[in-house]
Amino acid sequence: MNPQAQCPTGRHYDLLVFDWDGTLMDSTSTxxxxxxxxxxxxxxxxxxxxxxxxxxxxxxxxxxxxxxPHSDDAELVRLVEAYRHHFVTGERKLELFDGVLEYLPRLRDAGYMMAVATGKARGGLNRMLDLTGIGPLFDVTRCADEAFSKPHPAMLEYIIDFTGAEPSRTLMIGDTTHDLQLAINAGTWGAALSYGAHPLEDMLHLKPVAHFDDFPSLARWLLEGEK
Known part of the structure; x- marks a missing residue:
């Protein structure tokens, strides 16, 4: 499918796949x-x-x-462990973006299947799902230690297979070019959120079907077919 050939809007999707960091959770600066x-x-x-x-x-x-890129394996391991220490120290202070708690249940009630495709590891995502209480809203979640890293399509393809959705009725929603390239690689649509990690102008090069400056605007578009 060529995502630029015919762009469905609003209620033309069955499956919504959300990135986590910078999309649902305000964690970019952390x-x-x-x-x-x-x-x-x-x-x-x-x-x-x-x-x-x-x-x-x-x-x-x-x-x-x-x-x-020039670090050896042992140094990379030390850097990863040091990162985990610093991130976990501050993760309990993290919060979901405004509107996420209000609108995710409304999207679920409207009949959308919902999923998460994230670069987080399973343990980290599970802690965040427990902390926020929104885990039951998702049909399936997939993490970077369970599939190839974005933008390889395996993560999104697994979610599509699990839910039985069609790629042409799947929307990948994220705040980075990696999310939008993932959508292209998996043959789905992509929507961009401008409040996260990557500049909007970089994401627009990948031609998302729509872009939004806050989560409520995205949700209203999905619920009402309006931006």
């Missing part, structure tokens, strides 16, 4: 801080915030390798 703190702990040059934001959505090991 991730950036944890990455930079990990590099600082090991005496490595601290990557700029833009580079840290770019790798959000990758599996953690791939993200750290992207930022430290």
């Amino acid at each position: 991730i950036v801080h944890a990455i930079q703190a990990a590099f600082r702990d090991l005496g490595k040059p601290v990557p700029p915030a833009r580079d840290c934001r770019f790798v959000i959505g990758y599996a953690l090991k791939e993200a750290i390798h992207y930022l430290a």
Whole structure:
């Protein structure tokens, strides 16, 4: 399917697949801080915030390798562990974006199947689902330690197979180019959220069917067919 050939809107989807960090949860700045703190702990040059934001959505090991391409395996392990320490220290302070708690149940009640496709590891996502209480709203979730990292299509293809949805009636919703490229690679549609990790102008190059500045606007569009 060519996602640019005919763009369905609003209620033309059966399955909504959400990214987590920067899409449902306001965690971008915490991730950036944890990455930079990990590099600082090991005496490595601290990557700029833009580079840290770019790798959000990758599996953690791939993200750290992207930022430290010349590190050996042992150093990569230390960086990953240092990141986890710093992120877990602050994760209980994280909150969902405004509108997520209000609108996710309404989307569920409207008949949408819903899922999560995330670069988080299973343990990290489960902690966040427990913390927020929204786990029961999703038909299935898939994490980076259970499939190839975004933008490889395996994660999204698994969700589509699990739910029985058609790719042409599936919408991948995220805040990064990785999410939109994942949608393209899996033959689904993609919608962009401008309040997360990647600049909107970068995401627009991948031609999402729509883009939104806040979660309620996205939800109203899905519920009413209006942006």
